[in-house]
Amino acid sequence: MKVVTALADLRTARAALANPLGLVPTMGYLHQGHLSLVQRARAECASVAVSIFVNPTQFGPQEDLAAYPRDLERDLGMLGREGVDLVWTPSAEGVYPPGFQTWVTVERVSQGLEGERRPGHFRGVATVVAKLFNAFQPQRAYFGQKDAQQAVVIQRMTHDLNFPIEVVVCPTVREQDGLAMSSRNLYLAAEERRAATVLSRALFAAGEAFAAGERRADRLRGILSETLAQEPLARPVYVSAADPATLEELSGPTEHALLSMAVYIGKTVLIDNIVVGEGESG
DSSP states (O other): EEOOOOOHHHHHHTTTSOEEEEEEEOOOOOOHHHHHHHHHHHHSEEEEEEEOOOOOGOOOOOOOOGGOOOOOHHHHHHHHHHHHEEEEEOOOOHHTTTTTTOOOOOOOGGTTTTTHHHHHHHHHHHHHHHOOOOOHHEEEEEETSSSHHHHHHHHHHHHHTTOEEEEEEEEEBBOSSBBBBBBBGGGOHHHHHHHHHHHHHHHHHHHHHHHHHOOBBBHHHHHHHHTTTOOEEEEEOOOOOOOOOTTTTTOOSSSSEEEEEEEETTTTTEEEEEEEEETTTO
């Protein structure tokens, strides 16, 4: 496994890799969710590359960039065991050199949900992913369903900017008790970790209601809210039943929906989602 920091070294190493190349962009502190993306890429591609970069431009002024967990040595050990061919670990200055002023903004699908909660977040995400696509020139790129809006934003950007890349969205990986794997779970105290399972319980309750015939979007949102209300440590930021492609909130009966939420557990905001109906995923 080759590990590089400079962009020039990345391009040299990339040129030596067989196509198709599968790229897994990460911010490090890897868990089984990340590794599932690597494993999918390994199964589908001749070569696999991973980026490890805590992207400062997707953090808001109230979000603690410095506190984001990092353990590069651990991450590289995990990736080596998965047979990754190339890892890029750039510096912030290497990605955003002095005077940087060019941004990628995906309009409508970035505005609600996490976009409303975290203004500017998806501008940072879209810009860094566009730069990663340009740097690696992959044929496929792998993202997790847990970050559902991010996946939609990247799919839209890839289509609109004519990147010759297939964006592959892989199912959410969960702990045995249902909690979606996330680097932010590290922030949870023991009692908060127990309480955090309410997110998946709420989603599964709404999913079961849909499977039993409930099609009213308002009622599905109601089930999410009612389940969250049973946990005293949970403070919802939003609950949503949206169109999986446009992310517009649904009203009335629907045959498919992205059910999603952001919830404070203590001081930590966790997100989770499921898709119900046509073309279910994650």
